[in-house]
Amino acid sequence: MSKDYIAARQKKLNSLLKRMGVEALLVTSETNVTYLTGFGGDSSYLLIGKAQTVLISDARYTIQIEEECPGLDVYIRPSTESMTTALEKVLKKAHLEKVGFESHVVTCSLLDSLSGITPAIQWTPLDSFVEELRMVKDASEIEETRKAVQQAQQGFGVLRAILTKDMTELQGAHELEHAMRRFGARQAAFDPIVAAGERAALPHAIPSEKRIGESPFLLVDWGAMTQKGYRSDLTRMIIHGRPTSKLEKVYNTVLKAQCAAIEAIGPGVTCKKVDSVARKIIDKAGFGKYFSHGLGHGIGLDIHEGPRLGANQSTELKPGMIVTVEPGIYLSGWGGVRIEDDVLVTRDGHETLTSVPKEFESSLL
Amino acid sequence: MSKDYIAARQKKLNSLLKRMGVEALLVTSETNVTYLTGFGGDSSYLLIGKAQTVLISDARYTIQIEEECPGLDVYIRPSTESMTTALEKVLKKAHLEKVGFESHVVTCSLLDSLSGITPAIQWTPLDSFVEELRMVKDASEIEETRKAVQQAQQGFGVLRAILTKDMTELQGAHELEHAMRRFGARQAAFDPIVAAGERAALPHAIPSEKRIGESPFLLVDWGAMTQKGYRSDLTRMIIHGRPTSKLEKVYNTVLKAQCAAIEAIGPGVTCKKVDSVARKIIDKAGFGKYFSHGLGHGIGLDIHEGPRLGANQSTELKPGMIVTVEPGIYLSGWGGVRIEDDVLVTRDGHETLTSVPKEFESSLL
Structure with missing residues (x-):
C-alpha cells in the first residue's frame, strides 16, 4: 500500500x-x-x-x-x-x-x-x-479489486477446463481455490460455493460430496482475495446435458433482471432503486417470492461491505463504490440460478469489472 | 453432529x-x-x-x-x-x-x-x-480433532514429498492447503505459515515470494479444519543444507522445552505451570527474551480457544481439554524455531494427538 x-x-x-x-x-x-x-x-x-x-x-x-x-x-x-x-x-x-x-x-x-x-x-x-x-474506493483499491477479479476469472477458466462429471462439488471448490492461488490470489475471497442441481436452491450451499454429473446444472459462486486483502465476488452457472425449458426460463429471468439492474447503476441513484429494478422483473415473471435476499453489496477488504443494494437502502451511489449485482431464483427441491458481477460506479455511470460470458448459451458445457 | x-x-x-x-x-x-x-x-x-x-x-x-x-x-x-x-x-x-x-x-x-x-x-x-x-471437549469433538490432525499430517507428508528449493513460501503454503483438502479437510485451519530462514523470526509470518532454497531452514505452522469445523495446529521445521551449530542449539532448546512442557500436562495442573516449565528451559539456555508469546492455547471450533497456556493463567487443566504446546525462539535477522503439537488432557495425564517426527535429525530434508 x-x-x-x-x-x-x-x-x-x-x-x-x-x-x-x-x-x-x-x-x-x-x-x-x-x-x-x-x-x-x-x-x-x-x-x-x-x-x-x-x-x-x-x-x-x-x-x-x-x-x-x-x-x-x-x-x-x-x-x-x-x-x-x-x-x-x-x-x-x-x-x-x-x-x-x-x-x-x-x-x-x-x-x-x-x-x-x-x-x-x-x-x-x-x-x-x-x-x-471505505465505501468509496480510492485508485489503489480499484486497482486491487481489478486484480482480484482477474485472479477469480483466470481460476474459473481453469475450473471449466478441468471439470469432469465425476468430480464432487467439494473437489471443484478446492480446484478453483488452488487455481486462483496459482494466479496470485492470497486465498479465495470466501469459501467458494459449488452447488449442483437442487443444492443450488441453498443460496449459501456448502460444497458436498455430490458428483457434479448427477445434476444438469451447477452454480459456482466464487471470488479471489489479493495479497493485500481486496476481494472479488462472482456467480456463474455451468449447464451440461440438455437444458429444460424451465431452466432456460428461470435463467433468462435472472439474467434479464441482472442486466437491467447493472444498467440502472450510476452516481446519485439510490441502492433501493437498483434493487427494485431487478426485483420487478423477477416479480413480473412470477418468481418474486423465490428471490429471497438483497440484490448485492459492496466489496473491498471485507466480502460484505456497504453499500447494500436492498429494498430498504436509501444510500445514494457514488463514484468509486464497487458493488455486486446478484439476483437469484431459488426453487426448493429443484435448484437455483444466480448470476453475479462486480460493478464500479463511475462519474458518468458504471463499469462492469467482471467479464465472464453470461448468456444462456455460454454457460453450456 | x-x-x-x-x-x-x-x-x-x-x-x-x-x-x-x-x-x-x-x-x-x-x-x-x-x-x-x-x-x-x-x-x-x-x-x-x-x-x-x-x-x-x-x-x-x-x-x-x-x-x-x-x-x-x-x-x-x-x-x-x-x-x-x-x-x-x-x-x-x-x-x-x-x-x-x-x-x-x-x-x-x-x-x-x-x-x-x-x-x-x-x-x-x-x-x-x-x-x-467448550473448553472441555466431548467424545465427538475429540474424534473430530483426531480427524483434523490426520488431515494436517497427511497434507504435510505431501508437502515434504513435493518440496523443491525453487518453490516459494506462498506456493508451499498453497500446495499444503490443497493437499489437506484432498485428504478431506474443509480448508486449512488458518492461513498456513511457511517461512524460510530469517522470515521465521516473525511468529505470524505471511508466506511471501521468497524461494525456499534461499535459506537453510523452513518453518511450517499449519493445521486442517474438518468438514464439521474442528481444527488442528502444528509446527515443524524443515532443514536443508548443512545445519549450523547455532541452529542445532536453538532447535534443541525449543525441543527440550516443548517435550518437558508436554510431559507436565495432566488434570489439575495449572496452565501457568505448564508455561513455566517450557519458559524456564528456554530462559536457562539464554533465550528467554526471544520467546515472545504464550506457550499454547486450546483448539476446537476456533483456532484459538481456552484454556491459554500462559504466565498469568491459573486455570487448571481438565480431562477433555485439547491444547497446543508451541514454544519458540525468534532472533531478528537470523530466523526462528518453533515446534508445536496438539495435546489432549486425559484422566491420568495426557495424550499427544500429533505424531510428525520432531527430533532434529528428522527435520533434515
Missing part, C-alpha cells in the same frame, strides 16, 4: 473526527486497522487523532509492522501485558478527554474495561465510521 | 443458566451457535432457555437448517425484515424477564438495540459463558 493513500485516508478520517467533536478514534476493527495503516496482522488496535496516531500491537508483529507501516508510531506490548493494560498506558500518555469508539465492533466487555481504566475519558459511540469512508 | 451430543450441550448450558439466575441466553457468537445446534451457517442467533430454544436465521439458510438441525425451532426472517425486528418478535413472544447476553461478543450497538426493543427484559452480561463449556 503506498504511503500516500494511507496518509490521505488518515487525513480524511481526522477531519471527520473533528466534525464529530472527538479528539481521536480508537479503531478496534481488524479490517479498519488495515485500511488506515496498511498493517495486515490481527490483535492490534489503532489510536488515531490529530495529535497522535499509534498502533498498539504485540511482539509477534514487530517486524511485520516495520515492513508494512514504515514511520508509524507503535506501542508493542510484551507477552505478559494484556491489551487492556497496554491501552491504559497509551491512553494515559495521550491525555485525551473525548475519544470515539467503534460501537458496532467494540463489545460490551471491552467498553466496560475502557471506561474502568480511563475515568477521565468520555467515550463516544461512532457506528460504522471508518466503514463510511 | 449427533443429536445426542447437541442435546447434552444444551442441557448442560441450561443448568448453568439456572445457576446464574437467568431464564435464557441470547447466543450471538457464530461458533457458539454452531456448538449448541450443529448449524454451520452464519448471521444467525440462538435464544436458548428451559422454556424454549429457537434459532433466528434468514431464508438463505432454511434448507440447511432443516438438514443440520432436525427438530430445532426456527424463526426465519424475510429478507425485508432486519435482525433487530426479528429479535423483537421472538423475544416478545417468549415473555422473558431476565436474559443473558454474550458481553464479549455483543457490540455496544447491538445491546443498545436490544435494550430499546425489549424494555421489559433485564439483560445480564455473561462473559465467555458458552466458551467455558
